[in-house]
Amino acid sequence: MRLIEGNDVRAAQAKLTGITRVTPLEHSRVLGELCAAEVHLKCENLQRTGSFKLRGAYLRLLGLSEEQRAAGVVAASAGNHAQGVALAAQLLGIHATVYMPERVALPKLAATAGYGAEVVLRGAVLEESLAAAREHAERTGAEFIHPFDHPDIVAGQGTVGTEIMAQLPQARTVLVPTGGGGLVAGVAAAIKEEHPDVAVVAVQAEQAAAWPDSLTAGRPVRLREAQTMADGIAVAEPGALPYAHVEKQVDEVITVSEEQLSRAMLLCLERAKLVVEPAGVAAVAALLAHPDRFRGPIVSVLSGGNIDPLLLLQLVQHGMSSAGRYLSLRLRLPDRPGSLGGLVSLLGELEANVIDIAHSRVTGALSVGEVDVEISLETRGPEHRERVTTRLEAAGYALYERR
Known part of the structure; x- marks a missing residue:
């Protein structure tokens, strides 16, 4: 299996120019004081569609042949990947069908449909939506767009890492929220080739942590259960390509609790004035849990900001209680x-x-x-x-x- 290299990420960056935002890198005084180090937030919650997912989705769809484009694309997601695929398809004039769980948050459903995708509600959980999307691909010939396990997806997400090093060349630790592994794999691929001394750290919700057992086993291992408020990183099994990158290039995988996630979300909201979803604050939660653990300057990636307002209200109360x-x-x-x-x-x-x-x-x-x-x-x-x-x-x- 060929790993994604720096040249792949730089090529992706050129193709994404004018499509995705170069998101801001915001200095955090409160986290800096806590960690006794310089801390910055990479604000992918301010990316188009509200998360980093557009980067990989657009690159993946851009690489399709004319025949594949004519057949359309299909994806399954509870939110961020759905919106990334939907907007990428709209920009490229491709018909997109997106399968979502029946109880998906209404704002995420509305946003996906608003980008022009045909939304089909199927299944109680995301695994059932994924199965329906794969069956759709086999039945219709539409191209299935995997959320994290594809070279174009990994290379596209890696442009987050390229931007970080351009914005803060002296960075020494980059913390990345991690589910299936596409983002952290891409960030590691973008950084490690030219900056091997920069630590890349994957952060998972401890109630949906497939990576520790997988790395111990030497292969992707499927979780029996994943129940966390951080639904954006609640992935039952790592992807094969991301696994190869994480095993070789990621320095550490750590987990954070539900209370740490809610406190991190509240901190971003109150002190940084940033709306970030639970999955998106995992890297900040790691700093709250381990303020003395990482070498500065530190960059925490805020991977997304798509959150149901009702859930936001509950999580603010939970975060206040935890604090x-x-x-x-x-x-x-x-x-x-x-x-x-x-x-x-x-x-x-x-x-x-x-x-x-x-x-x-x-x-x-x-x-x-x-x-x-x-x-x-x-x-x-x-x-x-x-x-x-x-x-x-x-x-x-x-x-x-x-x-």
Whole structure:
């Protein structure tokens, strides 16, 4: 199997000129202070279609013969690859059919259709959509566009690495969110040939981490289950070509937890003013988890920013909770005038900001003369959160649920 080389990536870069954006490399002061090193964010969330996927998809479709273009293309994706293929096909005048899971987020479905693709909802999970797309290719003769396991895909994604080294030649560590491996393989191919001293680190969600077992086994190994909020990197089995690159050129594969992902997303939103999806913040989550581990200057790739607004709301709350800044309580109060006012007054003294409050007299577990109160609070951090709960208990409030 021939690996992608620097010349392949440079050729891809020339073909993508005017099609993809040279995305910005933003300095992060807050991460720099945390890591005691210079840290930059490579903002592929600001790429056309909202992720790096257009790079590889356009190069792959550009390489099709006239006969293949006439037959059309087919792909399967829950979001980013779908949009990349859809826009690439629109730009090149090729008919694209994209299979998506039946419960795909509506904004991703609308965006894919908006780029001109024919969208077919099939299957409860992405694996079923992939099977349907392959069957479509066999039945119609359409070209199946794999999301990561093809030389053109890897070379196209590698242009992210070429841009990084042009923007920050002194970079010494590049962290890359990793699912099937197309992006990290391309970045490694672009960097390692001329800059072998630059560490390329693949970052996976620990609840969908196929790479550690695969590298131990010496071949791609399929996960039995992959359940993570980072659906963009929840890939059950690495690709063969990406595997060859990762095994030879990637310095390290590390994993991050769901809490670290949500905290990283909240940090990007609050401090960098960047909307990034859970998969896209994996590299930032690695810095939060291991601030002293990497040699600077450090570049963290933000691989995508396509996120359902409802999921964004849930993840912001999860991130605030993980950072000790969100507290949800359930407690019981005497059902008499002033009880709720007394609780709110004490919370005000404790400088806890009330976000939401629900007051009910009809919960089955209540005794006569009691009310159930569920209250959501914004706190300033873990110590403040603990102080709030301690003072409430000391004041006689029975807290029977907290999160």
